[in-house]
Amino acid sequence: MKIIAVCGMGIGTSVLLKMNAEKVLAQLGIDATVEATDMKTARASSDAQVILTTPDLAQLMDGLKPEIITIEHFFDLEEITKKLSASLL
Amino acid sequence: MSFAKLAEAFADDSIRVLAAALDREHAVELAGDLLVSSGRVTPEYTEQMVEVFETHGPYFVIAPGIAIAHAKPSDAVISTGLSLVTLAEPVVFGNAANDPVRLVIGMCAVDHDSHLEMLAELAAILGNSDAVNIMLNAGDTEQIRSLF
Numbered sequence: 358m359k360i361i362a363v364c365g366m367g368i369g370t371s372v373l374l375k376m377n378a379e380k381v382l383a384q385l386g387i388d389a390t391v392e393a394t395d396m397k398t399a400r401a402s403s404d405a406q407v408i409l410t411t412p413d414l415a416q417l418m419d420g421l422k423p424e425i426i427t428i429e430h431f432f433d434l435e436e437i438t439k440k441l442s443a444s445l446l
Numbered sequence: 447m448s449f450a451k452l453a454e455a456f457a458d459d460s461i462r463v464l465a466a467a468l469d470r471e472h473a474v475e476l477a478g479d480l481l482v483s484s485g486r487v488t489p490e491y492t493e494q495m496v497e498v499f500e501t502h503g504p505y506f507v508i509a510p511g512i513a514i515a516h517a518k519p520s521d522a523v524i525s526t527g528l529s530l531v532t533l534a535e536p537v538v539f540g541n542a543a544n545d546p547v548r549l550v551i552g553m554c555a556v557d558h559d560s561h562l563e564m565l566a567e568l569a570a571i572l573g574n575s576d577a578v579n580i581m582l583n584a585g586d587t588e589q590i591r592s593l594f
Contacts, residue, residue: 365502369516369553372562373508373569396502412543413505429543431508432573 358389358445361402363410363418367395370411374431378409381437387445407444449567453594455528460484461587464534470504470547471496473537474515477552480529487554491522495552507541509572511582516553526555528564530590532582548582 362378364371371393378391391409396417399408405423408415412427426440460480467473478492494517499506507513529552536546551568555561571577577593584590 365498365505366516366518368518368555368558368561369565370506370508370514372565373514373572376566376569377573411505411508413503413541430510432569433509434573 358387358407359405360389360391360407360409361399361405361423362391362393363396363399363408363414364393365396365414367393367398370431371395374409374428377431377434377437378441381434381441385438385442385446387441389445449571449594451564451567452528452571453591455526455564455568456530456591456594457484457486457527460486460527460529461590462531463584463587463590465531466535467533467537470537470539471499473513473531473533473539473547473550474499474552476531477515477529477550480531481527481552481554484527484529486523486525486527486529488522488524491517491520491554494518494520494522504539504541507539507544507547509578510544511536511546511548512544512572512578513539513547513550514553515550516555519555519557523554523556526561526564528553528568530581532584549578 362371362375375391375393408423408425415427478495481487536548538546
């Protein structure tokens, strides 16, 4: 499974989200790759199954094919675990 | 736990506590000013950080009270690093989930991958609520530096 973590520029907050998502996916035993990317690339990229992003940015990606999962607190592994397992397991 | 990459990333004069921010743009500028004063970037970078805010909105408030402000790698970046400012009074950024902001981290990177180890340590320290509380309540910069 391919997951993209999306922020404005793809080098800061999305990287932090990618790092924590990878920890959670490993714990859940989900086989997935996570790439950090910017909004522009996310809009053009169709090969990801899931987009991970903030509630604010999710509104700007409405209508894209991948399932969008929003994370409010990027450092709260419990929130990430809850939302990823609800969607992916 | 020690954070060697963070100790390196926060150069001298990159941390300030209990600063007064007039509004959200000013709060971002304060973090940018610390990147300038610590020799990481030229003042143009601070302008670019504010432009990013205007373009993309306050999405970068990614945890309760915590904003990570940065712009893209550019000629304005001298070396990869971080800055940190705590605000005397919380500032509303317009982020429904995580307002108001009390801590702004400034970030600059020379490219897309030289800062990854630094970010891994940043994710670890910001995931530790005891460390975050010490940052938020620090009365001087040494209290924050002692966390690294």
